[in-house]
Amino acid sequence: MEIYKRDEEHRVAGGVMDPESLMVLMALAKEIRGAGEAEITLRQLSDRLGVSKQTASRRLQDLEESGMIRRITAPGGQKVGITPKGFAALRSLHRELSTILQTKPQPIELSGTVITGLGEGGYYLSQEGYLKQFQEMLGFRPYPGTLDIKLDEGSLGLREMLFRMPMEEVKGFRTEEREFGPVKFVRAKIGKNAAAVIFPARTHHSDVVELIAPVNLRKSLGLRDGSRVTVRVIA
Template sequence: MDALIFILSRGGMNRFIQFKNKELAKFLGLTPQAVPYILKKLESDDLILRRGKEVKLTEKGIDECRKYYEILKSAFEHSLLSIRAVVVSGTGEGKRFLSIKEYRRGISKAVGFEPFRGTLNVLLHPQEVWKREVLLRKDPIFVPGFKKGEEIYGGVYLYPCRINGKKASVLIPLKSRHPSNIIEVIARENLRKMLKLKNGSEVVIEVEF
């Protein structure tokens, strides 16, 4: 579905369009090598038309996008975005940055709690990845970056939320290194311990609009 949304966003509803495999791959959080297989599957399912390197949505593909539009519309009307994901290991970058006092001070002031020194990394279910784009349309709380010595630290966007019912916040660095299917969540407590989570545990992130 995310590939259809990408094609739609590029104008592929009414005309043939062309794009690089790496552009779609980045949008999907996959490798460029996976793109030809995705496009072939969409074509075999009669969701897109292909003309050389150009693609266009079919009526069936447009109908699929309309279905997701209705889901989005419903999500906004009910003022609650619910995202399903599973817990995965992080790189340790979150712990390092959340140990820096300037970040901790800025985040504490922004969301009203002093964050645990570490983030919970979650992998969005494939059918949930599009919801990240919806999340990014919400006005975020911005914590500006700063310079410390010779190193420059970028700002971060915060989106207050609940994860499995517990108060938390989605954290998205201004210069995120994560693909679009990975989200970092912070809270006052160690979420892994408090919610008894391990890699593969199912979680639900809820964001009010």
């Protein structure tokens, strides 16, 4: 444990902040805000971080020794302030996160072969409960039918990844005849056509994806069974 501690102190003092010390610095910044310094007890800090008081104390010592914070003993606790060096570290982190978060996401490309589905797409997409929601969310009224694509082996992992990611969703509804479940979807493009890959609630792991679009994609793109296609998804 002593070797581990000395190694951490060296890394912090050398200017490379480990994640735990950075979390403490961010927690202190939230407490201080524009006040310059703030009173905080080890109990308060340990509760905020979900660590023991001993760990919180060690982290404060690391930050103080590396010049990131200053501490002043106060009645019932201590006052902690962030130094210019500490604020510089936070600004550097802010710049890096801004660059990451502002980077435009790269499209995911799914490749496969056009196949004939079971014909269920036309039935479901004739339901006004779905059509109205898709039009409001996607900006187009879907053609009453889906383009079914059997994915190449190399795209199966990407489909699985999409299936597990947070997606937009149209809500389920009930008619006099039956109940219709929710449908998740991700926006996509095939050729120059706007589209969406849909994942009905009944969908489980599969090697087939279903596309909706404002036009009949088979006619618009001259597709038939066996045609090779690539779908670009922005997740």
